Amino acid sequence: MSEELAQKLSYNLLHSQIPHLLKSFDVITLTQFKQLYTTNSSENKLENIIIISSTSGQGELPTPIKNSAIWQFFKRKDLPNDFFAGVNFYFLGIGDSLYLKFQHAIRILKLRFIDRLGGNLKLKLEIDISGMKGSGSVEMVMPQFIKIVKDYIVGGEEEAKEYIKDDIYISMGPTLKLGKPEKESTITNDDSTVDEWIPSKIILNDRITKEDHFQDVRCILIENELEFKPGDTISILPSNEESTINEFLKLQPHLKQYLNDELTITDNGETTTTTLHYLLQNKFDLTSVPKRLFFMKIWNLQETENEDEIEILKQHKQKLYEFGHSDDDYDYLEYVYRPRRSILEILYDFSFIKLPLKYLLDIMPIIRPRQYSISNSFTEENKNAELTVAILEYETLLFKKRLGLCTNYLKNLKPGQEIKYKINHLHLFEKIEPFIMEGVEDILLISPGVGIAPIKSFILEGEYMDFNKTLYFGSRFASKDKLYGDLLTTLSTNKDYNLIYKCCHSRDRDNVIDGKQIKYVQDLLWKEADYVYDLIFNKNCIIYLCGSAGQMPTQVKITLASILEKNGVQNSSEYINDLIKQDRFIQETW
Incomplete structure (x- = not known):
């Protein structure tokens, strides 16, 4: 949820003409941060940092923060106490009040950036996701957080620039363009964190529940040489099946022509090369249930050349606009969230949607790693890592079964097939x-x-x-x-x-x-x-x-x-x- 709320805030800042950079802890590099921190330009000087974080486990930092290089840098003992002097901080914590330390992570971050490194605390709000509606709910806290942040940054409503209407598509995210980059790229078909993933092979993939039992649970053994301890987890990055890619292209046929062409990704001035097929297979979460932000971005990306369909088109635009922008999320919950309707099914139902190649990386949700607990013990005689995985497969009111992307990816892997993974040490x-x-x-x-x-x-x-x-x-x-x-x-x-x-x-x-x-x-x-x-x-x-x-x-x-x-x-x-x-x-x- 922290990523979704960060993107929602970014959308609002963007349309309010407030320049900013949106990065996850595990994505922003030390080089990028130091460039922001040391700039002498008054226009680009680092003045405000907004941190949105959930709490993991029993009051722990989420893995993307805890294992990131930039967090390790901020924990250094040799950093001066006034390292962030003059920098304003805004914190938004997300947690479930059914757990005792449900807002512990944001408090750890506040202690580090404010109490230890001398930042200026402007705002700290907390969201309770336990399901209870009230003063701590997302619906109550998020609008308040956005308003206060904007007022602090621009100096009040009188100083604010005009809000750019929602029917105008604005993006500061990565863009796609047909052809090679103007400057030679050193990265192809992958992101800068590729080296963190360990290439390996599946040794064993056995079902350990009875065949007549509705729940398929797998014991999966992965070839491994790295030491692990009880409590540690393994991250797996799944990919889409070819049939899923073909289904997407049937729904967006204008993109098929670019499937295997070389494309250039431009992101904050840096360029990399890729292909659309690679993105569809390894990056875009095609079977996911879209968040409201997805509809905020795509509602107006619909068109038809048939004059007889203009009224239907207007109705479709209005419905998708409400899914994303309405203060009342009832329609979104009933049509999308509760039946677990996927992006592919949305594209089928709203056939006027035409996703532009240029903004696909900004629009489409990205496949995120899934973590699974290691279920064996590391010894010199047996270093391989064993996972116990419940395959996610269930039915809703919709005709097609819902399948978990990663668990079904793992289910279909055969002994000898390649897999990439990471070990997360939870100590x-x-x-x-x-x-x-x-x-x-x-x-x-x-x-x-x-x-x-x-x-x-x-x-x-x-x-x-x-x-x-x-x-x-x-x-x-x-x-x-x-x-x-x-x-x-x-x-x-x-x-x-x-x-x-x-x-x-x-x-x-x-x-x-x-x-x-x-x-x-x-x-x-x-x-x-x-x-x-x-x-x-x-x-x-x-x-x-x-x-x-x-x-x-x-x-x-x-x-x-x-x-x-x-x-x-x-x-x-x-x-x-x-x-x-x-x-x-x-x-x-x-």
């Missing part, structure tokens, strides 16, 4: 090391579904063999999706692993203990309340919760608080919150 050990030093010997592991991936990695890790591990795992059926059940059962009988393994299955009717059906992990925790209480309160165990975001993490925390309260702990919710603050309660949800 789980750094969180639990202080407790190990204090003598904590127990860890409570909770994982429904594919949340088992990072927990399985933890169980197998040699450094953590001495931990007394209790695992509560949940699935739908014992016979169909009890992921790695045989392995974990075997490990629980091996004293070297110190593992207690307990399961529940939400759709097995005979999953009854002491006359009560145990459906979810929170039911299993409550059933063993005395044992869980002893782990948390008396043995000061570490809690590691992994799995799908949504209601599950909240329900588990409520259950743990109820268990403590049942055993006499007052203010049990605060007790759980303190565990989270201390990093004794670690949550990896997605």
